[in-house]
Amino acid sequence: MTRSSCVIVGASAAGVSAAVRMRRMDYPGTITLVDVDPRLPYERPPLSKALLDEGTAGLVPIQPAETYRDLDIDLRLGARVVEVDPARLTVRLGDGDVLKSGRLVLATGVRPRKLTVKGADATNVLSLRDAADAGRIGAHLGRGGPLVIVGGGFIGLELAAVAVDRGIEVTVVEAQPQPLTHVLGPDVAALVTGLHREHGVRLLSGVTVAGFLGPAGRVEEVRLSDGRRLPAAAVVVGVGVEPRHELARSARIDTDDHGIPVNEFGQTSRAWIYATGEVASQFHPDLPRRGRIEHWDAALRHGAAVGSTLAGEPVRYTDPPYAWSDQYGATLQLIGRARPTDELVLREGAAPGRFLAFWLRHGRIGAVAGMDAAREIGVVKRLMAAGVLVGREQLTRSDTNLRALLKARSTMPGSRLAN
Template sequence: MIVGASAAGISAALALRRLDYRGTITVVDGDPHPPYERPPLSKALLDDTTGGLVPIVPWSTYADLEIDLRLGERVTAIDPGALKVHLGGGEQLDVDRLVLATGVTARHLALPHADADNVLTLRDATDAARLSAQLARGGPLVIIGAGFIGLELAAVARQRGIDVTVVEAQPRPLANIVGPEVASLVVDLHRGHGVRLITGATVERFAATGSTVEQVVLSTGHRLDTATVVVGIGVQPRTELGTSARVDVDHWGFPVNEFGQTSRAWIFAAGDVASQAHPHLATRGRLEHWDTAQRHGAAVGSTVAGEPVRYKEAPYAWSDQYDATLQIIGRPRGTDQVVIREGATPQRFLAFWLRDGRLAAAAGMDASREIGIARRLVASTVLVDNAVLADAATDLRALLKPHRPRSPEQLAG
């Protein structure tokens, strides 16, 4: 059984069948919609979102592969002694291998009126539909939190002519992900498109009339008029089933080993809810993005099918920003040497992070080709020179070629 029809959960199910797993596969999820891709939700909000969901795979695939989808149902408890899973309707299902792909849920502000009709979050199709309807009425829009979702939403709203203010508690948005240099370029991009960005500020209170928030009052004294508030202040792992399953839980989610096993060997965790000791993380943590969730889910599915796979690939993430895409390979660390390629602008740039002389991470705006090559460089662990990386004339493909030592005959010649 797989709990969660997420990118990780569906990838695990598909991997099982690809490896000729003969057992029953049941996927349970509380979301009633057929499994869909989540990244587009924040990229086309003002469209008919629930009618235009992008399926992970065609609906017919599940019948073809004999994957039983139990949508609109919730797992309420796991009985590890009896090897049973309890559903919300009272049904109990037998299980001998369990994959928890429950993902994460949005954090909420603990303030009066935080549950007002026009204070929203964005995690699933239902959220997106509500937000689409709300934004169709116009602005102003106030976004609390300048993470990927917040900035993507700001870009979409600005392209529709909506007045947008983004409030961020940190001095620079995304600085903890891409460092201050790249963060400054992203900030300039949004300000250039008319986004009002207020940093170093938190929400002090909401001013509301009835069930509608009309002003957001900040710790800096700013009072922001608003028609819609979107709260994007981070996520928390959905680990509620850990208690009944009697598996370990930490700050990040379900701690897993390199094969995705939790503290109970027959229970696995995949995707955003997995707390991993990954080689590209300085410490144990989550790797949150669609591509990573798919790859981790596939690795866990392979392990359950009897072909163990260690998940250790460099994580990849992307974020659509106006007419360009920000792509990130690897995870930069504060101790890395940062190299910004010559000619960087907010609309197009390329950044590298060197660790012990090797490429550990890269980020680029409107630089898909270069990031594709950088991904191979990160995997190759070849030694690279910072000046060579900074030179806009350098063809990154040349750095992939092995530098073979010269023979004595060559040296003599």
């Protein structure tokens, strides 16, 4: 009998998680994990939370090197997949090596979207996706500011906090009326941006970049759409991402604006090919329609679900998305996705440095966000999983014991917590 084989393209959270889950569920075939990055697969979230020196120092491995060896996972690092042959079920690498692939998993992720204005290709106009990017940004910040960040998403604001902590003058340019409004809504977003203003970050909203000015190959000023000019020693662009789905297209797999469409088990339009992580365009209970979930925890869980499916035990990924962001010594945590029809409930005493916000949906918590509220978030996660009915007044009051609500539910006959 020919031994089954699986090639996984992309050794970030989703790809590694799929490979490890397959082997730990006794997948009998070969598993080859391919990535163009030569470094041992590492965690990406710390890159924007604490910039690293270029190289491997300070990188946190997703799994120790011995795990891949012990689980018989063949790591092909520093290798690029250049072709998928759907007729022969093979994958060709840049060095000419051809891998048999009875199953193929695309965990190719996303790339930062680039600006198309004049000067956007200057050496000090940067983006952040991998360790090399983090090293370049760290090197530029080591020379001092000012720093202009284009885009007030999680990565942009985390970088702002890191730069401020280093004594660098920071300006954040955001096209929307307020950073993070699309994720947190205007009231909660105002608390987060208030924290940055308290630390001296200059936030300019409702404007875009019209161009970069300076000598050839280097930016010294950022010109905004309203005519203002900002001095800049470095610029970091964080205006969203786009899927890396070129291999899918070359293999004649269906793609869409979000990435690679998959079914509930991560399977693409070709039955032998799966996609997982940020490149997967999926249906999920917390998404209003098919789309991407761009969080590290989600990538780990979706990768594990796809790995389980490939090992013979199909699993659907339906967990509420979890995200976190470290800013000025506090951690912003978010579970679930708020919907336009949800009712926002802010707990008493909400302030930029500490708050707890709930989104009520049919009497239950549909999503929650908290700054410096890790203990409460842990309890709320269990309330959400148990589907506990709660009232607005209970959540608003700061003296409400959330654990008591959970305990009361756990003692009810038929409760999921009691069983």
